[in-house]
Amino acid sequence: MSNYSIVSLIRNxxxxxxxxGRAWRDPAPKPAYDVVIIGGGGHGLATAYYLxxxxxxxxxxVLEKGWLGGGNTGRNTTILRSNYLWDESAALYEKSLQLYxxxxxxxxxxxxVSQRGVLNLAHNxxxxxxxxxxxxxxxxxxxxxxxxxxxQVKEFCPAINIAPDVRYPIMGGTLQRRGxxxxxxxxxxxxxxxxxxxxxxxxxxxxxxxxxRVGGKVVGVETSRGYIQAGKVGVVAAGHSSVVAGMADxxxxxxxxPLQALVSEPIKPVLDCVVMSNAVHVYVSQSDKGELVIGAxxxxxxxxxxxxxxxxxxxxxxxxLELFPIFSRLRLLRHWAGIVDTCPDASPIISKTPVxxxxxxxxxxxxxxxxxxxSGWVFAHTxxxxxxxxxxxxxxxxxxxSGYLIDEHGAAAVAH
Amino acid sequence: xxxxxxxxxxxxxxxxxxxxxxxHRVRPADPSALxxxxxxxxxxxxxxxxxxxxxxxxxxxxxRRWFNVExxxxxxxxxxxxxxxxxxxxxxxxxxxxxxxxSQQGVRS
Ligand SMILES: Cc1cc2nc3c(=O)[nH]c(=O)nc-3n(C[C@H](O)[C@H](O)[C@H](O)COP(=O)(O)OP(=O)(O)OC[C@H]3O[C@@H](n4cnc5c(N)ncnc54)[C@H](O)[C@@H]3O)c2cc1C
Ligand SMILES: [Zn+2]
Numbered sequence: 001m002s003n004y005s006i007v008s009l010i011r012n013x014x015x016x017x018x019x020x021g022r023a024w025r026d027p028a029p030k031p032a033y034d035v036v037i038i039g040g041g042g043h044g045l046a047t048a049y050y051l052x053x054x055x056x057x058x059x060x061x062v063l064e065k066g067w068l069g070g071g072n073t074g075r076n077t078t079i080l081r082s083n084y085l086w087d088e089s090a091a092l093y094e095k096s097l098q099l100y101x102x103x104x105x106x107x108x109x110x111x112x113v114s115q116r117g118v119l120n121l122a123h124n125x126x127x128x129x130x131x132x133x134x135x136x137x138x139x140x141x142x143x144x145x146x147x148x149x150x151x152q153v154k155e156f157c158p159a160i161n162i163a164p165d166v167r168y169p170i171m172g173g174t175l176q177r178r179g180x181x182x183x184x185x186x187x188x189x190x191x192x193x194x195x196x197x198x199x200x201x202x203x204x205x206x207x208x209x210x211x212x213r214v215g216g217k218v219v220g221v222e223t224s225r226g227y228i229q230a231g232k233v234g235v236v237a238a239g240h241s242s243v244v245a246g247m248a249d250x251x252x253x254x255x256x257x258p259l260q261a262l263v264s265e266p267i268k269p270v271l272d273c274v275v276m277s278n279a280v281h282v283y284v285s286q287s288d289k290g291e292l293v294i295g296a297x298x299x300x301x302x303x304x305x306x307x308x309x310x311x312x313x314x315x316x317x318x319x320x321l322e323l324f325p326i327f328s329r330l331r332l333l334r335h336w337a338g339i340v341d342t343c344p345d346a347s348p349i350i351s352k353t354p355v356x357x358x359x360x361x362x363x364x365x366x367x368x369x370x371x372x373x374x375s376g377w378v379f380a381h382t383x384x385x386x387x388x389x390x391x392x393x394x395x396x397x398x399x400x401x402s403g404y405l406i407d408e409h410g411a412a413a414v415a416h
Numbered sequence: 417x418x419x420x421x422x423x424x425x426x427x428x429x430x431x432x433x434x435x436x437x438x439x440h441r442v443r444p445a446d447p448s449a450l451x452x453x454x455x456x457x458x459x460x461x462x463x464x465x466x467x468x469x470x471x472x473x474x475x476x477x478x479x480r481r482w483f484n485v486e487x488x489x490x491x492x493x494x495x496x497x498x499x500x501x502x503x504x505x506x507x508x509x510x511x512x513x514x515x516x517x518x519s520q521q522g523v524r525s
Contacts (some may be wrong), residue, residue: 242464253460255437256489299436301418304466304489309417311431344460401456 001197004108023189024196032105033061034230035383036221037236038208038244040064041073042184043361043368044236045191046198046376047383049107055379055384058199062192065207069197070187072238073369075306075338077261077295079274079283080370081118081179082143087345088394088406090141095391100182103373108189109190110290111182115271117150118179119157119362121323123168123279131174140178144177159270159324166322168280181274181285187372199287210245213341217356218248234359234383239339241362248355252362253400254341257298258308259366262335264327266290271324280319291333294320298340298366308337340365345405350379350392359383360397421497422475422485438462438482440504454470466490470504 002008002021032197036042036049040062051057064070082093091114096162104111122128131147137214140146153173154162162170192202203225210222211233220229237244269272276283282296296316299308315333321328343349343363348371350361361379366369378392388396418430442452444458449492463469469489486496486505498507 240466243466251461252464253456253462255462255464257468301487302437302464302469302471303492304488305492306500309430311417400460401452 001193004110004319006295018241023193023239024202027065027203028202029061029206029223029225029228032220033201034059034231035234036060036228036230036232037062037234037275038221039069039071039236039238040068040188040192040202040204041236041238041239042069042187042191042372043073043238043364043375043379044234045195045202046372046378047234047236047361048087048202048376049195049198050377051384052195052198052200052382055380057384058316060195061203062195062198063206063208063221063228064202064204065224067204068192068202069185072182072259072338072340073188073372075336076184076369077283077293078115078181078369079179079276079285080115080182081176081274082122082132082370083134083138083145083174083176083179084408085137086406086408087141089408090138090143092374092378092391092395093371094141094143094373095377096371097178099373100370100378101178102377103182103187103190105342107190107194109186109193111186111190113176113180113182114288115180116285117156117175117177118274119153119173119175119277120139121153121173121275121277121279123277124171127279128171128314131172135166139387144176144178146177146214148173157271157273157275159326160275161323161325166329168319168322170323179274181287182279182369184369191372191376194301206372208244208247211244211358213248218358230357231381232357232359234361234379235389236361236379237362238342238362238368241341241360245353245362248353248358248397250353250355250358250360252349253344253358254349254363255302256304256338256339257301257342258303258305259295259298259340260308260312260335260337261295262313263287263291263293264330265333267292275323277319277323280322282316282323284320292327292330298342301307304339306337306339342366344400347406348395349377349397350375350382350395351388351397352382352386353397359373370402418494419488420473422478422481423497423499424481425478428475430477432475432477433473436474440474442504461482462466464512468495470514472500494498498506 019022052285082097122131135145135147145346208221212220271286274285342365378389
């Protein structure tokens with residue numbers, strides 16, 4: 001695989017950029033692997049990459065039923081941040097943000113990480129107190145965070161409306177300057193390319209339909225492309241985690257819901273940061289193409305349909321226009337949904353399971369894109385060593401029995 | 417948007433209702449006798465099928481009564497609406513209903 005650089009760019013310019021090699025190999029599945037990863041989203045691909053890079057385990061396959069990143073990875077609104085309240089979450093998400101900061105270099109692939117700053121707004125006295133508390137908690141954990149007054153919010157984000165005579169006036173906000181966005185497809189493709197270069201087989205259009213067990217141990221996977229023997233199996237299937245785990249009679253504390261997002265027609269640069277509001281519930285950023293990228297909360301009902309109800313969209317556009325009245329004439333270009341795996345405490349599960357050789361990484365729900373590299377990093381460790389890394393030990397499946405929940409519902413600013 | 421038939425008020429828009437999650441969960445009869453694992457099951461484990469789901473809805477902006485719905489989680493088709501306390505269809509009957517046919521009762525959103 002050739003290295004991407006200014007030299008390769010110039011060389012390919014001579015052939016009108018028509019002869020770039022493929023970014024990752026397209027092998028047929030082998031009969032057996034040391035590790036099989038189910039799910040070719042960002043988290044599964046990152047897991048495979050770090051298995052190869054950090055643990056020297058390269059006889060690995062990533063099986064994806066559709067195309068790479070076609071799940072939530074390619075459907076999300078790409079917000080990165082690590083401003084989580086509880087120590088356990090702060091450590092995990094901060095590790096991930098740090099990996100993102102060096103990711104393009106590490107993968108030799110431009111993941112377009114843009115640390116443009118993430119602003120979380122406060123609209124009432126309780127919000128203000130909670131936000132200031134969070135700023136202090138974050139700083140104690142060594143994570144950058146600032147409290148902005150109403151006027152400072154306006155200075156940082158001039159397009160926003162801070163008029164006091166709206167229903168939920170802005171009273172200030174917290175700012176994480178190191179937060180921002182990244183290019184979702186590039187994260188999937190960059191991990192795929194780098195993992196493939198280290199020997200990982202990336203196999204698309206390969207749906208896992210069964211988990212074969214012998215004596216309570218998983219020994220392989222049934223797939224739409226035949227049986228594949230596996231030393232260990234890692235399930236990284238996001239909204240379909242319950243379905244895949246069910247193949248080994250494992251029940252998970254997850255519910256699958258649609259999460260919708262939408263983009264406007266492209267316009268000139270108007271918003272150079274990410275703005276989120278928990279109280280009125282919407283978040284928005286502007287893509288490099290110029291589209292406003294808008295999202296909010298899940299549809300209430302369980303679903304695997306990758307689409308949701310219209311009133312949920314209405315409920316994000318209302319708040320958006322109160323925050324940014326200047327957007328009122330914009331037309332919307334596209335909307336879609338992903339199926340997110342919500343967990344009772346709004347924290348992920350990165351864990352061994354009661355079934356030997358079966359590992360699970362799920363429950364990221366509405367907010368796992370920001371965690372992609374960190375999640376892969378700790379999950380690779382868990383699979384390779386048969387025990388969790390210190391960063392993901394608190395995120396084990398048994399916390400629902402022990403009662404040691406990591407309740408990020410109220411704590412995590414807004415849930416994306 | 418779902419069109420949901422309240423057993424008492426008839427067909428209404430989804431926005432009049434609130435969702436209550438999996439139906440037919442029964443509170444433990446003798447809570448103090450439960451093990452931690454049994455508590456974890458009652459509190460946190462829910463059916464999350466890709467297929468027919470039995471779930472509760474409340475007509476929050478109408479008669480404010482609860483009821484049960486059988487809905488397909490891929491097509492969103494509502495197969496059956498039945499009052500609280502009524503028994504669920506046996507699983508076999510539900511399995512036969514897949515894949516659901518278009519009916520008068522539900523709409524796809
Ligand atoms: C609309 C929306 C907005 C979001 N916004 C943000 C945000 O701003 N910031 C943020 O941090 N997070 C956000 N998220 C959440 C984030 O997208 C996810 O948490 C994250 O991308 C999950 O990555 P993943 O690799 O685990 O899952 P996915 O990318 O969904 O990958 C799972 C893969 O498993 C495959 N699969 C499933 N079953 C099988 C099977 N049986 N066999 C083979 N393959 C299978 C699927 O096809 C899929 O490709 C958002 C999500 C959505 C839907
Ligand atoms: Zn009613």
